[in-house]
Structure formats: structure tokens, C-alpha cells
């Protein structure tokens with residue numbers, strides 16, 4: 073059996089491909105079948121005079137997603153998807169599919185989510201899952217090459233890690249258990265045994281807000297390093313992010329093209345160093361006159377762009393009447409693009425006043441909202457690190473800044489292009505008594521954390537770590553609007569099936 077990705081090794085040979093009908097069109101004497109086999113898509117051409125009558129007739133019964141074997145000769149053809157074409161000599165139908173609900177015409181998101189088990193076969197979804205796979209591979213490669221030990225943290229836990237507001241509770245025989253929000257605390261124990269470790273597993277948060285960045289079940293990569301301070305932690309996060317993006321750019325050229333991802337900023341991310349600013353500086357920046365001016369200017373620019381697009385649209389619409397067929401297709405394509413861009417501009421024009429308002433009213437001590445993160449990253453092509461947050465809004469385990477007790481030695485990495493926080497991390501509190509005090513301040517029971525306190529009692533050391541959200545990373549690298557398309561079967565409020 074040959075896979076479509078390997079067709080270049082089989083030019084002029086007869087091969088058997090096994091897969092599903094992705095698309096088809098027929099004319100009197102030719103039948104074009106786009107076959108997908110999981111590895112890619114290949115156009116197969118059935119010529120009436122090159123096959124038996126039986127094969128020709130069976131081709132005619134095929135519908136989208138029918139399963140089959142196709143035998144034919146591989147020929148190079150630049151115009152074909154993937155650069156190769158199969159000249160069919162024989163077809164063996166495995167099953168003629170029922171009318172497939174997901175046809176190339178457009179469907180609403182709800183319908184697609186209900187049919188996620190089938191939607192996964194579509195080209196864009198296929199590409200996004202491949203990018204996810206490449207990211208996972210790069211993550212393991214990065215840490216394994218640097219001597220980190222992968223550890224599996226438990227999913228049932230008796231203690232909260234990231235605050236108690238979004239815990240999923242579950243019965244555990246006659247006890248109460250929680251689904252883990254983070255593997256970090258267990259990672260800290262393991263780091264004291266191995267020095268450098270990382271966890272990579274599912275984590276759960278009862279997120280009641282419906283946003284494009286939140287799932288209730290998501291995957292997190294959490295490295296934890298003994299003897300690392302905050303700066304070393306940030307250096308590692310930056311190198312790690314660059315490594316992952318570089319690998320995805322190398323391995324997923326085709327996928328990113330299918331996703332129509334403009335990779336300009338991703339390429340810059342690999343090369344340039346990421347700005348690092350403190351929370352306090354970030355707040356000043358949000359409230360600055362420059363920020364207000366920048367947003368006013370943005371409104372002007374968007375309006376101007378919209379006017380120009382409308383003019384272009386009028387012009388090509390006039391031309392369309394007399395245009396040749398190929399030019400008509402070009403015009404239709406451009407009109408579609410203009411429409412999409414205008415929708416985007418109108419959305420921005422609705423949003424910017426609110427963003428401006430909330431940035432100007434931001435008070436020191438609050439947490440950044442999605443729009444604040446967008447504004448903070450707007451001037452940059454790379455992610456930025458924001459460090460030293462108010463301790464009040466951060467987790468109990470974070471070490472305080474020795475220079476200012478009100479600040480936690482925390483860091484978030486905010487991705488550009490509106491993707492926002494993808495990494496959260498910190499240096500950890502290493503002192504036993506201080507940590508006990510923090511538990512009390514956060515109303516957390518000491519007994520369930522006894523094992524965690526032990527880590528500070530038996531050879532405590534400075535240590536740090538961070539967590540990268542896999543789905544937000546996939547969303548960013550693929551240029552997707554919503555995390556629901558970044559995981560095979562997303563779990564969100566109101567979504568438990570399929």
C-alpha cells in the first residue's frame with residue numbers, strides 16, 4: 073500500500089491507494105475524483121476508455137466519503153493538489169457512503185460542532201490537527217534533548233492548585249476529589265527528585281465564561297526546574313517558544329498554507345528577542361496618551377481602508393459584466409476577500425472604543441482582560457513577557473519580589489495578533505513558614521497540602537516553572553479564531569458530545 077504523501081517515490085509506477093472520496097466531478101468521458109487517504113489528497117482521473125465498463129459505472133455511483141481502493145499510474149502534474157495525479161486503471165469500492173452531511177457548502181458552527189466526529193475529515197481541520205501533532209512532537213523534543221524528565225501528574229487530586237473558583241469536583245469513594253487544574257505541585261515534588269522535569273497532560277477548569285480562549289479540558293505543558301530563578305525561567309520559556317515555532321514552520325508548510333496562515337510574524341518570533349516589561353509598566357502603557365492616540369489613529373486607518381476597499385469593490389463589480397470567465401472567477405474571489413476584510417474592520421470599529429475605554433479606566437491591581445492583552449501586544453510582532461504581577465491576583469505558591477512584597481515573581485507570555493496569554497509561570501515560594509502563611513491567606517487547608525509543605529522541609533531550593541496551554545498555542549500558530557478547532561473533541565460549557 074502506498075500513501076499519498078509518498079507519491080513522489082512512485083512516479084510512473086502503478087500503485088494502490090486506499091481512502092475516501094473527498095470530492096468528485098464528472099463529465100461525459102472523464103471522472104475526477106479527489107481521494108484522501110489521511111496523509112494527503114490526490115486527484116485521480118478515470119478516463120472512460122482506460123477502464124472497464126464495470127469500473128466506469130462503479131465510479132459513477134460514488135459519493136462524498138465513500139471508501140475505496142484506487143489502482144493507477146502515478147504521473148507528475150504541477151497543476152494537481154500535491155503535484156501528482158493518478159491515472160486510474162481500476163477501482164474497488166469498499167462502501168458507498170450515505171449522503172454525507174458535511175458538504176463543501178458552508179455550515180454554521182453549531183452544526184459543525186455536533187458533527188465534530190465527521191468535521192475532523194475536512195481539510196482545514198485535518199491541517200490544524202497536524203499542526204497540533206507537530207507542536208506536541210517539538211515540545212517533547214525540546215525538553216528531552218535538554219535532559220528534562222517527562223512525568224505524569226495525577227488527574228484526581230485532593231488539593232486545589234489554581235484557586236478554588238473553577239474546580240471540578242467529583243466523588244472519590246467516600247471522599248471528595250477534584251479534577252486537576254495543573255500538574256505543577258506534583259511537578260515540584262518530581263523536580264526535587266530529578267532537577268529538570270516536565271508534565272504534559274490534560275487539565276480541567278470549570279470555566280463558565282464562553283470565550284474563544286477557554287476550554288474546560290485542555291492540555292498543559294509544565295516544566296519545573298530546581299535552582300532556576302525567574303529570569304532563567306523566562307529565558308527558558310523564550311527559547312522553548314522559538315524552538316516550537318521553528319519546528320512547526322519547518323514541518324508544516326503545507327498545513328499552514330491550507331489554513332491560509334500568514335507566517336510573517338511567526339518567522340519574526342523565531343528570530344527576534346521578546347520584550348520583557350513589568351506589570352506596572354504595562355499598566356502605565358495601557359493608560360498612556362500614546363495608547364489613546366494609537367487607538368484613535370487605528371480608527372482613522374480602518375475607516376480609510378474600508379473606503380478604499382469599497383471603491384475597489386465598485387470598480388471590479390462594474391468590470392464583471394463584460395469579463396471573461398477566468399477574470400470573473402478572479403473578481404468573485406477578490407469580492408469575497410474584500411467582504412471578509414470589511415467584516416473584520418467593522419468588528420474592530422465596534423470594539424476599539426470599548427478597548428480604549430477599559431484601558432484608560434484600568435486600575436493597578438486588576439488582572440488584564442483579553443482586550444488589554446491585545447492592546448499590550450499590538451506594537452509587537454513577537455510575544456511579550458509581563459512580569460511581577462500584584463501578588464493579590466496570583467496563586468498562593470508564588471514567591472514575592474524581595475524588592476516589593478506586593479508583587480509576585482510571576483510571568484505571563486502574551487502572544488501577538490490578539491492571541492493573548494499562552495504561558496503563565498513563576499518562581500515558587502521556597503520557605504516553609506512563608507508558604508504556610510500564604511495557604512492561610514488563601515483560605516486553603518494545610519492538611520491536604522502537608523506533602524507539598526514537606527518539599528520545603530527536606531532540602532528546599534529556589535525553583536521555578538511555567539505552563540504553556542497547548543490549545544491556545546495551536547490556535548495562535550494556525551491563526552484560528554477559536555480554541556474549539558484546536559483539539560479533536562473540545563470540551564466547553566454546554567459541549568460534552570461528541
Ligand code: 4AD
Nearest residue numbers: 254256286287290294494495496497537538539541
Ligand atoms: O496561567 P495558568 O493558570 O498557570 C498554571 O496553571 C500554572 N500552574 C503553570 C505553571 O506555572 N506550571 O495556566 C497556564 C496556561 C495559560 O497561560 C493558558 O495558555 C492555559 O494554561 N490555560 C487555558 N487554556 C485553555 N482553556 C483554559 N480554560 C485555560 N486556562 C489556562
Ligand code: MG
Nearest residue numbers: 484493495496
Ligand atoms: Mg494565567
